[in-house]
Amino acid sequence: MTTSAEPSLAVIGAGPAGLAAALTAADRGVRVVLLDAGAQAGGQFYRQPAAVLKARRPQALHHAWGTWKKLSARLAAHVAAGRVDHLADRHVWFVERQFGGGGGFGVHALLGPAQTESQTVTADAVLLATGGYEKVLPFHGWTLPGVVSAGGAQAMLKGGLVLPGRTVVVAGTGPLLMPVAAGLVAAGAEVAAYVESTHPAEFVRHTATLAANPAKVAEAARYAAQLLRHKVPVTVRHTVVAAHGTDRVEAVTVAALDPHGRVRPGTARRIACDTLAVGHGMLAHTDLAETLGCAIDTTGDPFVVTDAEQRTGIDGVWAAGEATGIGGAALALAEGELAGHSIAARLKGVEPHPADRARAARTRTRLRRFFAALHTAYAPPAHWVEQVADDTVLCRCEEVTAAEVREAVDELGATDLRTVKLLTRAGMGWCQGRICAPGVAGIAGCPAGPAKRPFARPVPLGVLAQEPGQP
Known part of the structure; x- marks a missing residue:
């Protein structure tokens, strides 16, 4: 258990949001305990190869390496x-609120890979920087070995310096797909197809918002140029209908979508x-919140509500980053x-x-508008449910x-997820x-809502x- 007479802050998550909060608070004299599930700081975005791999050019896997080096140096100094x-x-x-009968918090964490022991850290305030995780909608064959999430493929490359496969189809929707495809092809994989369900026309209505974020537009252009340079076949307004294989995926079937998000017959x-x-x-990680x-x-999609200072409605609890809404x-x-x-x-x-x-507030406002526009443009096909066959496994x-x-x-x-859970x-x-x-x-046709x-x-x-006193 960590104790001190000084006011202290527990930061949960050492990704961009957690690092920025921890370093800013520490700069101003706050004693900070930074807890993270990773072996190294950086989170998913700044994921580093394991030290034993002795990567010679880890910066090749990142487009914001300079920012990471500054954050890393500041963390080491603190x-x-x-x-x-x-x-x-x-x-x-x-x-735990009012831990030990006091007014502070008790942060309970499992230790190491085995996770058979727990440590409790006490603090006067908590910052939730728990990040987000991927949403993958089901389709026939999505449980086959060789079907991975886009972020999972990126994590394998960044953290393990390995490719998920030699011939890869990158598919779905969202701003993560393009850097994943670009990273895979740059590392030597053959990207057989880049399949995006939205259409570039969806971005026309957001021209002003895009123009206010030229750095983000330029970043996307660089990824697109990389795909073009490697002659990656790019298909828009298409979706994966099924994955095929026996012991692992051997092929996928894709089909065109009409403007309403339905599969066009005869296009598979x-x-x-x-x-x-x-x-x-x-999706935002909201469990602790x-x-x-x-x-x-x-x-x-659920996210933690905060005010202009990133405070939640619970006294002593702040939240920042993907937990408060996906935004990069x-x-x-x-x-x-x-x-x-x-x-x-x-x-x-x-x-x-x-x-x-x-300055930070202006950046937040501008980027929240930008990602709200992306969220609208990159919405999954409206009628994806119609393509899910009865024999498709939903809960693996x-x-x-x-x-x-x-x-x-x-x-x-x-009529709700809880009842579906009890029945199935x-x-x-x-x-x-x-x-x-x-x-x-x-x-089921019902909202996901908080998991509780x-x-x-x-x-x-x-x-x-x-854990004495735990519920």
């Missing part, structure tokens, strides 16, 4: 000075590959900085320079098919619905038995 305690390989599973074609990297956007009682916006690394850095200023003002009475805060943990979910709704009267076991497996919930909700899980990750019973 750690050396004792202002930041960086706890790697900590998987936070619960944050088969593409040979050994890997399919697929994704349909990102939900258990703390923070407000969650559920009008679309630059937005996460701005939100983390704003949160760090706010926390330092609260804990140490150190107000930020008005110009610093105004419990092997629940689309037919079983449809039966629960049409014949047994289920969909979402009762190891991932607790994190992977299948969007697909099950779509087939008591813990943010599976916890061994032995660990719970050692």
Whole structure:
């Protein structure tokens, strides 16, 4: 257990938002404990190859290497000075309010790869920088070996310096697909097809917003030029209908979409590959925020609600980055900085320079508008549910098919995810619905909504038995 008489901040997540918040607060004298599940800081965006791999040019895998080097140097300086305690390989599973009967927080984390022991860190304030994870909508064959999420393929390349396969189809929708395809082809993979379900015309209505973010437009242009240079076949307004194979994926079938998001009859074609990297956007990690009682916006994909200073509705809890809405690394850095200023003002009475805060606030406003436009343009096909066959597995943990979910709704009267779960076991497996919930909700015709899980990750019973006073 970490204790100190000084006001302290626990930052959960060492990605862009968590790093920016931790460093900004530490710059102003706040004692910071930075907890992260990774062996190294950086999160998913700044994921580094394992040290044993001795990568000679890790910067080749990143387009924001300069920013990472500055953040890394600042973190090392604060750690050396004792202002930041960086706890790697900590998987936070619960944050407890009024811990030990006091007014602070207890942050409970499983240790290391084995995750059979838990450590508790106490703090006066908490910053949730828990990031996001990919949404993959189901289709026939999506559970075959060789079908990976787009971000998973990128993580293999960045963290392990390995390709997910030799011949890859990159498909789905969202801004993540293009850098994934560009990274794979630059590393030597054959990208047999880049299949995007949206159409460039969807961006025309957002011209003004795009023009206000020339750096982002230029970044996309660089990725597009890389795909063109490697002669990657690019297909728009198409979707994956099925993946085929026995022991692993051997081919995928794609088909054209009409303007309403329905598959056009007679347009299906088969593409040979050994890997399919697929994704349909990102979702915010809100588990810890939900258990703390923070407000969650559920009008679309759920995210943590914050104010202008990144404060949640729970006193002493801030949130920044993808947890507050998917928006990329630059937005996460701005939100983390704003949160760090706010926390330092609260804990140490150190107000930020008005110009610093105004700059970060302007960046946040501009990038939130930009990613709101992208979210609209990159919406998954409106009628994707119609293409999901009854024998398609939705919940791979419990092997629940689309037919079983449809039966629960049409014949047994289920009207919400909880009832579908009770009737079919969909979402009762190891991932607790994190992977299948969007697909099950779509087939069931009900909103996904907050998961209301008591813990943010599976916890061994032995660990719970050692936690006095835990619910």
